[in-house]
Amino acid sequence: MAAVEGLFTLDTDEPRLIGGRARSRGSYFFPKALAGSDPACLGDEIEEVLLSRTGQLWSYTTGEYAPPAPYVIPGDEFKPYVVAAVRLAEENLVVLGQVVEGVSVEDLSVGMDMELVIDALYSDEEHDYLVWKWSPTPMSENGDD
Amino acid sequence: MDDIAILGVGMHPWGKWGRNFVECGEKAARDALADAEVGWDEIQFVSGANSVRCGYPGYVSASTFANALGFTGCQLASSYAACASGATALSIARAQILSGVCEVALVVGAESTPKGFFAPNAGERHEDPDWLRFHLVGATNPTYFALYARRRMELYGDTSEDFAAVKVKNSRHGVFNPNARYTKEYDVDDIANSPMVADPLRLLEICATSDGGAALVVSSLEWAASRGVDNPVRVSGISTVSPTYPNSVIELPYLASDSWAAVGDETMTFKDNIAARAYEEASVSPEDLDFAEVYDLSSAYELDWYEHIGLCERGDAAKLLRAGDTALGGRIPVNPSGGLGAFGEAVPAQAIAQVCEMVWQLRGEAGHRQVEGAKVGLSINHGMFGHGSSVICTR
Numbered sequence: 001m002a003a004v005e006g007l008f009t010l011d012t013d014e015p016r017l018i019g020g021r022a023r024s025r026g027s028y029f030f031p032k033a034l035a036g037s038d039p040a041c042l043g044d045e046i047e048e049v050l051l052s053r054t055g056q057l058w059s060y061t062t063g064e065y066a067p068p069a070p071y072v073i074p075g076d077e078f079k080p081y082v083v084a085a086v087r088l089a090e091e092n093l094v095v096l097g098q099v100v101e102g103v104s105v106e107d108l109s110v111g112m113d114m115e116l117v118i119d120a121l122y123s124d125e126e127h128d129y130l131v132w133k134w135s136p137t138p139m140s141e142n143g144d145d
Numbered sequence: 146m147d148d149i150a151i152l153g154v155g156m157h158p159w160g161k162w163g164r165n166f167v168e169c170g171e172k173a174a175r176d177a178l179a180d181a182e183v184g185w186d187e188i189q190f191v192s193g194a195n196s197v198r199c200g201y202p203g204y205v206s207a208s209t210f211a212n213a214l215g216f217t218g219c220q221l222a223s224s225y226a227a228c229a230s231g232a233t234a235l236s237i238a239r240a241q242i243l244s245g246v247c248e249v250a251l252v253v254g255a256e257s258t259p260k261g262f263f264a265p266n267a268g269e270r271h272e273d274p275d276w277l278r279f280h281l282v283g284a285t286n287p288t289y290f291a292l293y294a295r296r297r298m299e300l301y302g303d304t305s306e307d308f309a310a311v312k313v314k315n316s317r318h319g320v321f322n323p324n325a326r327y328t329k330e331y332d333v334d335d336i337a338n339s340p341m342v343a344d345p346l347r348l349l350e351i352c353a354t355s356d357g358g359a360a361l362v363v364s365s366l367e368w369a370a371s372r373g374v375d376n377p378v379r380v381s382g383i384s385t386v387s388p389t390y391p392n393s394v395i396e397l398p399y400l401a402s403d404s405w406a407a408v409g410d411e412t413m414t415f416k417d418n419i420a421a422r423a424y425e426e427a428s429v430s431p432e433d434l435d436f437a438e439v440y441d442l443s444s445a446y447e448l449d450w451y452e453h454i455g456l457c458e459r460g461d462a463a464k465l466l467r468a469g470d471t472a473l474g475g476r477i478p479v480n481p482s483g484g485l486g487a488f489g490e491a492v493p494a495q496a497i498a499q500v501c502e503m504v505w506q507l508r509g510e511a512g513h514r515q516v517e518g519a520k521v522g523l524s525i526n527h528g529m530f531g532h533g534s535s536v537i538c539t540r
């Protein structure tokens with residue numbers, strides 16, 4: 001189940017973030033509930049849209065120490081993780097997310113192609129709690145970059 | 146915009162005291178009153194910068210500090226704007242003075258903070274970006290600082306050594322500041338040997354959370370003159386602007402930037418606008434500055450500010466640093482106080498502390514950290530969610 005409902009689809013092949021789009025203005029928002037920063041959207045209808053699941057890496061870093069709650073340590077002990085900010089191809093919107101396990105900062109560089117995947121954020125005896133994460137696009141799809 | 150006078154400044158030294166924040170605020174306030182030679186019973190208005198980490202008294206800070214000094218029936222306002230709270234409190238005092246509601250006011254902020262990462266409020270709040278970023282991404286404040294730092298490295302060729310050099314510079318300044326928490330002079334090896342927190346930033350490059358208090362006594366120029374103060378340090382500009390849509394940078398605590406698909410481009414950022422408004426109000430330009438106090442939440446973050454306040458073109462900040470321009474004795478010293486690198490952050494007190502430093506500099510009372518002949522200073526920071534904060538002082 002989703003760690004938080006309504007922010008992304010659970011399509012395991014092609015998951016998408018659920019955002020907002022001002023119908024006449026064309027501005028995008030994520031999450032949809034945060035629509036409102038564009039003053040030209042006042043009174044504009046905000047429709048729910050699925051955002052691009054690919055984009056370019058805007059920047060990246062690591063979390064070497066366990067954050068405080070509501071972060072949940074997955075498993076028995078804290079393991080450092082990688083965080084990416086990715087500029088969505090179509091929407092020109094930069095979105096944060098963890099990077100899938102097994103990718104280190106040495107594997108990343110600003111501008112590289114990334115794609116959205118669904119992965120476990122943490123688990124308990126009943127459920128995996130799912131979230132979106134970023135993954136480098138497999139090389140075969142990465143052109144001559 | 147008309148100026149107001151700063152008659153007195155006071156600080157409780159920064160540290161990890163385990164002390165009630167009210168004590169820090171009261172000490173700062175009493176020092177500011179003494180410095181101004183103004184009696185507490187003469188203060189007509191108290192503007193408090195709130196703390197959200199010190200229980201209810203922190204939410205009603207003006208009343209809390211007024212109570213500590215003794216209730217006199219003066220007017221009060223308490224405000225919160227995260228790291229911008231101090232500048233916001235000063236802006237309210239200025240508005241009261243310039244509108245004639247009061248002539249002389251006290252501005253106070255203080256905090257005692259827990260050790261470690263700042264955490265969001267309790268509860269499960271799916272529509273609070275501050276909650277979502279911790280829960281879904283594990284994005285702490287240093288996560289954001291590190292994203293900006295990494296981007297500098299990849300876009301402009303800045304290096305880890307550049308970032309460490311910021312901390313080294315500020316630690317050298319902080320040695321001379323009796324109110325600083327860290328008065329050790331660090332070298333680049335100390336920084337390289339400290340643990341990585343958020344790649345590429347190491348522990349010694351990330352602002353600590355501190356306890357401290359700062360206060361200002363401010364008045365109309367006429368009231369200052371009536372007390373025989375004809376050449377006070379003046380507040381000539383205050384910026385408390387919001388971002389302008391679209392802001393292409395992911396700001397704390399959001400999960401996403403604005404979209405620039407419909408309008409704008411990637412070069413539009415919030416932090417440029419903060420300084421622009423302060424310059425406009427004060428009718429000064431970056432070339433007029435003698436020094437600046439900027440929010441070095443991380444070592445690399447200080448370099449971002451050089452560009453946002455117009456000391457150099459975008460991407461050139463490290464050149465200024467490497468040339469020694471921003472060290473004491475250089476062309477435009479930045480953070481002569483030692484900055485957050487030497488202080489850590491006491492949220493509601495920090496923007497007020499920046500103004501205290503400007504006052505000491507403009508009076509020529511900054512001792513070994515004095516910027517020679519300083520006439521114009523700028524302080525800048527921003528509160529998360531989108532509160533701008535910049536003050537320009539002149540003399």
